[in-house]
Amino acid sequence: MKDCIIIGSGVGGISAALTLQANGKDFLMFGVENLSDKIEKAEKIHNYPGLPDVSGKDFVAALKAQLSLAKIEVKTEKVAGVYALKDGFTVLTQAGEQYKSRTVILATGVESIRQIDGEEEFFGRGVSYCATCDGFLYKDKTIAVLCTTKRLEHEIGYLANFAKKVYLIPMYKNVEVSAENVTSIVKMPKKIDGDRRVNRLIFSSAPSQDIPQVLEIDGFFALRESVSPAVLVGGLKTENGHIIVDRNMTTNIPGCYAAGDCTGRPYQYAKAIGEGNIAAHSVSEFLR
């Protein structure tokens, strides 16, 4: 049982990790290899105190060096869900591993690509964010897959092994999917619709001559780097896609804290760092 599990390796998560480390806490941090796409892609950051006009690449390099110096490892397994139990939390990865902790800090950022209408409504009823978790449910079925990044392309192949037919909506360039039952659509869907479960994917107009405006499907997968916090943690209270927190970064779930862009605007590095720091202090307080 760890003291804390941090989900997210952007500056909010890193700030929390450095402070937990300084406070002698035993924790895990889940994130991505380059720590944060948002930071890495930033051209120049003009308002981060201590690093004048730093480039995103240099900032990532400095943060990596700092984590290495502090002996903090970033686990790159994708988190599938966080479950609040009686005496703590279980974090389940998409690979099926389980990790337990007394507290959780959510520093998941905000997905800049907005949700499809109907996505939240049908989550768990035909909408899934995890190919390896739910792929087998769609054996010989017809599914649509929205994939936002090349990094998750391998999951499309995984889904194509089960499904009879895959309609792929890729949001990146150089698509390399060889499975014969996969058809690409270069148009964003307008709405996920259905009766009790997902039945249809609706476009504003027919995407092409072969693809009708209303596509009959059995399931919809959205493969994104991060899922919305409310989906990740059942029962978590959010508002307009942001986690509701107080000044101690406490969420509505005891022992669950949040920091950074996922708690709302301004989407700024300094804000995320401040909140990560506060969340770590709140964790220490909670453990006491």
Place this chain on the structure above:
Amino acid sequence: MKDCIIIGSGVGGISAALTLQANGKDFLMFGVENLSDKIEKAEKIHNYPGLPDVSGKDFVAALKAQLSLAKIEVKTEKVAGVYALKDGFTVLTQAGEQYKSRTVILATGVESIRQIDGEEEFFGRGVSYCATCDGFLYKDKTIAVLCTTKRLEHEIGYLANFAKKVYLIPMYKNVEVSAENVTSIVKMPKKIDGDRRVNRLIFSSAPSQDIPQVLEIDGFFALRESVSPAVLVGGLKTENGHIIVDRNMTTNIPGCYAAGDCTGRPYQYAKAIGEGNIAAHSVSEFLR
């Protein structure tokens, strides 16, 4: 009329300044030459993202370089008071200068030296924080002066010019005050007491053979680097010495924001930086 005046040059104030600068706002920042005693005296900072195990001195140097690059000046005049007017704020310095702005960000830190019992009760009724503002009121009177730093020693001489008798309680080493009417006391007072105004300074026991346990005085000056925010800004709501703010760093006074240690624990650089950033965004929002 400036867009904003920032009071305090610690990392909270600097973070606000860099963000206001990035947002093209016209502002002034008041602070001290070395930016922050707290930072400068820090041995190593272990949990500031981007600057691994940075020393306080190196951090101050990096911040100074950054302010210089961004062409942000730190005005070192001491602020005597902030007055909320109909269309903005007037900031009065101890030298008697006035500056006007539409908004204010308080980033004044926390005074680590605690207040004397009775100080707040008698503020404005014999207790003063400003020698140049109130010194002339004590012509031919007996006063006690608590001075926390060598940097403010010159104000003791100023007070000694007016007062008949000055009892000095210095909280620094190498006291160099030559005026004949100044007597030093090397003991902290326990309580400031009086009837309608300050009449007595009470010690737990007589400080020396010449100085009685209860000293008759007409006024009490506390010369500190910073005064409590509630004293600085009339009507500002505080709780246990901290400014009450919401998640947007809004105080109870419209247009007045706060950031950093003055808003409460944890007293951490990362927290202060985050709050300074948010306060600057709130100012931009307010001006819009």
